[in-house]
Amino acid sequence: MNPVNRLKFTALPAAAAILLLPARAWAIQLHLTSEGIITHQLGHLFFLVSMVALIFTVSGKGLNKQKGWRLIQYSAFFFILWNLDAVFGHFLDNQIQVVKLENISFNRMRIVAHENSRILYWVYYVLKLDHLLAVPAMLLFFRGLSTLVKEQQSLGIKKENA
Amino acid sequence: MTGSFLPILLTDVLGSFAMMILALLCLYKARILRELDTDNAVFLYLMWISTGFAVFAVSRSFGHILKQFLILTGNPDAWHAISPYSGGVNTVSFMLVGLITLFFNQTWKINEKILAGRKELEETHIRLRQLNQTLEHQVIERTERLAGSEYKARRIFEQSLDTILVTDDRFNVSEINQAGVVLTGYEKKNMLENKMGIGDFMALPSEWDRIRSLLEVHEYIVNEETDFLRPDTSLVRVLITGGVDYGAFGCGKSFHFIIKDINDKKQMEQQIAQADKLAALGELSAGVAHEINNPLGIILGYTQLLLKENSGFEEDLKTIEKHVKNCRNVVSDLLSFSRKGSAEMGRVDVTRVIEDVIKFLSNHTDFRKVDVSLDLLRREPLIVTGNEQELAQVIINLMINACHAVEKKGRIEISTEESDDGRIFITVKDDGTGIRKRHFSRIFDPFFTTKPVGQGTGLGLSVGYGIIRRHGGDITARNRKTKGAAFTISLPAAPPGDAAPEEPAKDSGLI
Numbered sequence: 001m002n003p004v005n006r007l008k009f010t011a012l013p014a015a016a017a018i019l020l021l022p023a024r025a026w027a028i029q030l031h032l033t034s035e036g037i038i039t040h041q042l043g044h045l046f047f048l049v050s051m052v053a054l055i056f057t058v059s060g061k062g063l064n065k066q067k068g069w070r071l072i073q074y075s076a077f078f079f080i081l082w083n084l085d086a087v088f089g090h091f092l093d094n095q096i097q098v099v100k101l102e103n104i105s106f107n108r109m110r111i112v113a114h115e116n117s118r119i120l121y122w123v124y125y126v127l128k129l130d131h132l133l134a135v136p137a138m139l140l141f142f143r144g145l146s147t148l149v150k151e152q153q154s155l156g157i158k159k160e161n162a
Numbered sequence: 163m164t165g166s167f168l169p170i171l172l173t174d175v176l177g178s179f180a181m182m183i184l185a186l187l188c189l190y191k192a193r194i195l196r197e198l199d200t201d202n203a204v205f206l207y208l209m210w211i212s213t214g215f216a217v218f219a220v221s222r223s224f225g226h227i228l229k230q231f232l233i234l235t236g237n238p239d240a241w242h243a244i245s246p247y248s249g250g251v252n253t254v255s256f257m258l259v260g261l262i263t264l265f266f267n268q269t270w271k272i273n274e275k276i277l278a279g280r281k282e283l284e285e286t287h288i289r290l291r292q293l294n295q296t297l298e299h300q301v302i303e304r305t306e307r308l309a310g311s312e313y314k315a316r317r318i319f320e321q322s323l324d325t326i327l328v329t330d331d332r333f334n335v336s337e338i339n340q341a342g343v344v345l346t347g348y349e350k351k352n353m354l355e356n357k358m359g360i361g362d363f364m365a366l367p368s369e370w371d372r373i374r375s376l377l378e379v380h381e382y383i384v385n386e387e388t389d390f391l392r393p394d395t396s397l398v399r400v401l402i403t404g405g406v407d408y409g410a411f412g413c414g415k416s417f418h419f420i421i422k423d424i425n426d427k428k429q430m431e432q433q434i435a436q437a438d439k440l441a442a443l444g445e446l447s448a449g450v451a452h453e454i455n456n457p458l459g460i461i462l463g464y465t466q467l468l469l470k471e472n473s474g475f476e477e478d479l480k481t482i483e484k485h486v487k488n489c490r491n492v493v494s495d496l497l498s499f500s501r502k503g504s505a506e507m508g509r510v511d512v513t514r515v516i517e518d519v520i521k522f523l524s525n526h527t528d529f530r531k532v533d534v535s536l537d538l539l540r541r542e543p544l545i546v547t548g549n550e551q552e553l554a555q556v557i558i559n560l561m562i563n564a565c566h567a568v569e570k571k572g573r574i575e576i577s578t579e580e581s582d583d584g585r586i587f588i589t590v591k592d593d594g595t596g597i598r599k600r601h602f603s604r605i606f607d608p609f610f611t612t613k614p615v616g617q618g619t620g621l622g623l624s625v626g627y628g629i630i631r632r633h634g635g636d637i638t639a640r641n642r643k644t645k646g647a648a649f650t651i652s653l654p655a656a657p658p659g660d661a662a663p664e665e666p667a668k669d670s671g672l673i
Contacts, residue, residue, distance in 0.1 A: 036246060043253040043260075050260035057266050103233050109167035121163045128170045131177020138184040138219065145191035145208065152198045 037094040041087055048083035051076040068151055071144030078137030082130055089127035092120070099124045175230055178223030185219035188212040201280060203273035207266060214262045218255035225252060325400075325421035333359040333374070333417060345400070345423050347392035360419065365389040365397055373402065377417070381406045387424070394643075399428045432603060443608055444628060451496040458493065462486045495621040496608065509656050510553060512544040512586055516576055519557045528562075528570050537577035544578055544586045547656040548633040556629050556637075559622040560590040560649050566613065567594030567647060584655045593646040597639060605639055 054076045063069035092099045098114035101124070113120040192212035195205045225248035232241040319326050325342035329335055335353045343350050346363050361370035369388045376383050382405035390398045404419035465483045469476060516538065523529050546553075557576075564574045572593050579587040597605060604610045606627040611620035630637045635653035642648050 036249065040249055040253045043257045047256040047260040050263035054263050054266060057270070061270055103167065103238075104164065105167075106234055107166055107168045107171075108164060109170070110164045113163065116163065118163070121165075125165065125170070129173045131173045131181070135177050135180045135184070138181050138188070138215070141212075141215065142184050142188045142191065145188055145195065145212070148208070149191055149194050149198070152195060156198060 034095075037090060041090055041095070044083045044087045044090070048080050048087070051079045051083070055080075066148070066151065068144045068146075068148035071140050071147060075137050075140035075144055078133055078140060082133035082137055085127055085130045085133055089124070089130065092124055092127070101128070171230060171234075174226050178226045181219040182223045185212070185216040189216045201276055203269050203276055207262070207269040207273075210262045210265075211259065214255070214259035218252070218259050221248070221251045221255045225249070325419070325423075327360060327404075327419040327421060329360055329417045329419070331415040331417070333361060335359065336416065342421065345398060345421065346390060347394060347396075360417075363390045365391040377404065377406070397425075398423055399425045439607070443624075447496040447608055451493040454489070455493045455497075458486055458489050462490070492621065495625050507547055507549055509545050510548050510550045512546055512553070512578060512588060512653070513538050513540065515550060515554050516557060516578070516588065519554050519561065520576070523558065523561055528565050531571040532565055532568060533573045534561075535573065535575050537575060539578045539580060544580060545656040546586055546633065546635075546653045548653070549629075552629045553633070556626040556651065557588070557590070559626045560651075563622060563649075564590055564592035564594065564647075567592045567596075569594065572646075580655065586653050586655050588651040588653070589648055590650075591642060591646060591648040593642075593644070596641040596645065596647045602639065606637075 055073050058064050058069050058073050058076075064073055093101070098117075099120055100112045102110045102112065104110055111121050111124055113124065189209075189212045192205070192209040196202075196209045199205055225244075228244065228248070229241050232238065232244075319337075319339050322339055323341055325345045326337075326339045327335065327342050328337035334357045338346075338350055338353060346353075348358065348363075352358070361367070361374065364370045364373075366389065373383055373386050373388065376386070384403050386402045388400060388402065390400050392398060401422040401424050402419055403421075404417055407413075407416050407418055409415055462483065465479050465486060469479045469483065473479070516536070520534060520536065524534075561574065561576075568574065575589075575591045577589045577591075579589070581587070601610075601612065606623050607620075608624040609620035610624075627637055630651055630653070633653055635651060637649060637651050639647060639649050
């Protein structure tokens, strides 16, 4: 049986059952405030997984033989690191709330760590410097694209000469 | 624990700006890539992912910069109000990037299919181009061959000495070559404009009916002999071969004919037959004349002896003597015709002979009312090798015949010509009744005459024919286009400076 027919034979009876046998339903569900950070974290994880998938797909297709795609792979790796940084940082301050940053002045701040943990202080301080991962990731992606453009242009010239 | 906020602040703000700029540059590069190969699905994918990154980078960076600005300017509450929206947009943007990234595998497959299709298309295009080139070469080559063939066919058509005639299915002329125009005597334009048919050229309609029925039955004719009647009423004997062409390449049914002019050939055949006949008659006449000549001599001898003896039958004997002499003259003419006599040959001035003949005939009563005009070539003597008396006799015979043809009151012209190939022509023309067509084949026959009984022996032309043939020449007769007949004697000119008399050539004809 082809997928369309299978869909017809399963979806149509299901739809009929729902319509013909109604039950009590709660149309609007109450959401808790923590759903925001959970969704955000899931988003980071999804982004991370997609970058992992990109690295493996590029390798799987043999594209990593080209410098441009290799740079894109490196970019994906840096995005993975950035996502890990972000997930961990959000986990500490938004989820389990063991650390909190307060601005005292323009150049001073206070990090309130659980039980005044010095390790937690420095870990969080480093995690807050996440642009040190995001910017190289973006830069590598740009370099990758630039290389691909050059390769494509030289290929076009060769074709024209041929 | 407190610490310096500046590293975090600078990293955040500068990093955000860098992210925005780099993302926009990525978008720019991806766009260039896409424009370099619009059919490449992977480049389209990179365009999408760059767009995702740009949205993500701009929204996130904008949020971070705004956050730092609001907190540092003492508006943390404002940031707290905006924060959820900024975070939400941020979440959606990098989820979008992740989602686009996961489509890479599908995009790749689509691209592979596109590339395979494109490759196949290019190969097909190359094959098609090669086929096209081959086809073009073949077309050029065949067009050249066709043009060459057409040129050859056209040359054959135009240069052919035989008539090539093409008619439509109603036998109306649609094409005819120059030889055909000459043969039929009609202008091509007239033939086409007046829709003349091949039947219109034929002298007898019944002949065309016969040939047409043959064409309809067999769809071809081979060497059908018939006469064409030209606009000047002259007849041309022709041989027609033709057939039907059912046409090709959109051409309709047509008939193609090749028509040969066999007039000259026919005339030549007739002349040969005539010469053969006259030769046979000459042999016969010679035999008969020889057998009769001796008894006639005896009869004449005895008659003359009896006349001397005063037998009392003088009147009867003179009648016998007169008729025997007539018979001897006839026999003498027959011997002349058959060349059984002997004659001295020498250099003869044709012009002088003609002038002597005219002078001699001017005293004859029959020529008193005849206007004789001369058109003689006088720039140099026309010398032939022959017997002067015999040649004068031939001219006299022709003049007498012409005089009878004009009924003693017309016009006779004598002209001479010399051709480049060393032949001398003497032509005697009259404006009399001309020669009937049916008499042409017999006028040189001995004893053939159209004169009333007793007025001619019918030996004049035949004797003249024998003399001229013996001189290595020829004599022909034709009707003039205007009125009357023309006899032309053709003789070989004597070699220059050859004064010695010559014997007639042995192979000059047994007549």
